[in-house]
Amino acid sequence: MTDVVDTDMKDLVELLRERVKGSVETSLDICAHCGLCADSCHAYVGTGEVDQIPSARAQQLEKVYKRYYTRLGRLTPRLVGAEELDDEVLDRLQRMAYQCTLCRRCALYCPFGIDNATMVGSIRALLADAGRVPAALQEHTNAAYEEGNTLGIDEDEYLDRVEWFEEEL
Incomplete structure (x- = not known):
């Protein structure tokens, strides 16, 4: 081929x-x-x-x-x-x-x-x-795969941020 x-x-x-x-x-x-x-x-x-x-x-x-x-x-x-x-x-x-x-x-x-x-x-x-x-894109992809989000933070910290966003809205 x-x-x-x-x-x-x-x-x-x-x-x-x-x-x-x-x-x-x-x-x-x-x-x-x-x-x-x-x-x-x-x-x-x-x-x-x-x-x-x-x-x-x-x-x-x-x-x-x-x-x-x-x-x-x-x-x-x-x-x-x-x-x-x-x-x-x-x-x-x-x-x-x-x-x-x-x-x-x-x-x-x-x-x-x-x-x-x-x-x-x-x-x-x-x-x-x-x-x-690109390295930055790969880092975010790895974080999303490993942690479930592109920030690379664990579930508790992620939920804290969501609560903070709710308060700000």
């Missing part, structure tokens, strides 16, 4: 197929990369970075997906703009995915109604599989 040498990357390539299916795969096929979503995106408007245009995120995901899961991508990757999944691409995907706020404004402006937030969710899931989650 793939010709990735690094076993960790090979596992990620296999997980990519799971992460990009259904509506995400359809959206990758439909996106014309017209850029009409650009002016609606807070991340792009705020930074001016082309990588923050929602269609650019879709295009980067498509390049990697195409490399492993389309015939032309496997046979003639350079011809179709397909890219290997490597550390450099994962770094780029991480910058792209975690600056997106998932507000879905891009879907309102897309002439095809593509929900870029769903694609970003797939990218984030793949990054989580690769262990590339």
Whole structure:
């Protein structure tokens, strides 16, 4: 199926197929990369970075997906703009995915109604599989898993805070 040498990357390539299916795969096929979503995106408007245009995120995901899961991508990757999944691409995907706020404004402006937030969710899931989650987010996730809340406090302290909030209201 793939010709990735690094076993960790090979596992990620296999997980990519799971992460990009259904509506995400359809959206990758439909996106014309017209850029009409650009002016609606807070991340792009705020930074001016082309990588923050929602269609650019879709295009980067498509390049990697195409490399492993389309015939032309496997046979003639350079011809179709397909890219290997490597550390450099994962770094780029991480910058792209975690600056997106998932507000879905891009879907309102897309002439095809593509929900870029769903694609970003797939990218984030793949990054989580690769262990590339921002440290602060991982800390809150661990706290929620271990303590049942993102503050990392025990149940008694959590209930004390809820009571305090009730008094303040």
